[in-house]
């Protein structure tokens with residue numbers, strides 16, 4: 001069985017930076033502990049349950065609510081960024097903010113804020129409404145935003161054809177689907193819709209490579225957290241090529257029977273999948289023959 005592994009599989013720049021920032025912050029853990037303060041992440045630092053458990057074992061606590069932060073705690077903001085009111089709450093609580101928002105997410109937040117300040121209408125945001133990055137982006141539009149996850153949901157928004165809107169996307173959305181969204185809006189609305197091109201280059205490269213790879217193999221394996229949106233989208237893109245797709249977090253989850261008789265296996269991984277998890281799956285596949 002030949003294994004074709006995507007060059008782009010694994011951590012993107014934003015995730016690498018956030019983890020680097022967390023490792024740096026961990027150097028001050030003994031001093032924090034001595035002062036009765038804690039090192040926290042607001043939400044899981046990456047969407048990968050195995051990595052989160054490893055950090056927990058090293059004393060980094062993950063909180064879901066800024067109200068859990070105490071005065072002097074160091075709170076790392078992960079690559080997805082946070083809504084503005086959450087940041088304000090942390091400041092009110094006198095926590096020390098370690099901002100590891102990915103520069104590309106930050107750029108998307110600021111681009112949305114600029115549109116809002118210029119009064120250019122309502123944000124149409126292509127993304128998952130309950131995703132932390134999306135909640136953050138919406139806050140930069142001061143809540144004047146409509147979020148939709150696919151073309152059907154956009155259709156259901158019943159937009160005013162003479163209304164003022166601008167369009168942006170969650171940074172990890174599907175490029176093809178975003179192109180369809182743009183086309184539909186141009187047909188539906190009277191005035192041109194300003195478009196913020198907020199899908200990040202790392203996402204584009206991963207999706208394109210997954211798409212091409214899936215066209216060359218008998219089965220695709222996508223490694224990454226089941227709660228990771230960008231990993232799920234890689235799996236969907238590979239599936240769109242008509243090949244069977246297996247998404248796993250670790251080698252132990254590989255359904256061996258599905259690989260029988262397969263000659264070429266494609267292997268890729270989400271932007272929050274550590275290299276050793278990918279290596280583990282690669283080795284297990286190689287061990288199947």
Ligand code: SF4
Pocket residue numbers: 012013014015079080102103104105171172200201202203271
């Ligand atoms: S996918 Fe892109 S925008 Fe998102 S964290 Fe990675 S580099 Fe940043």
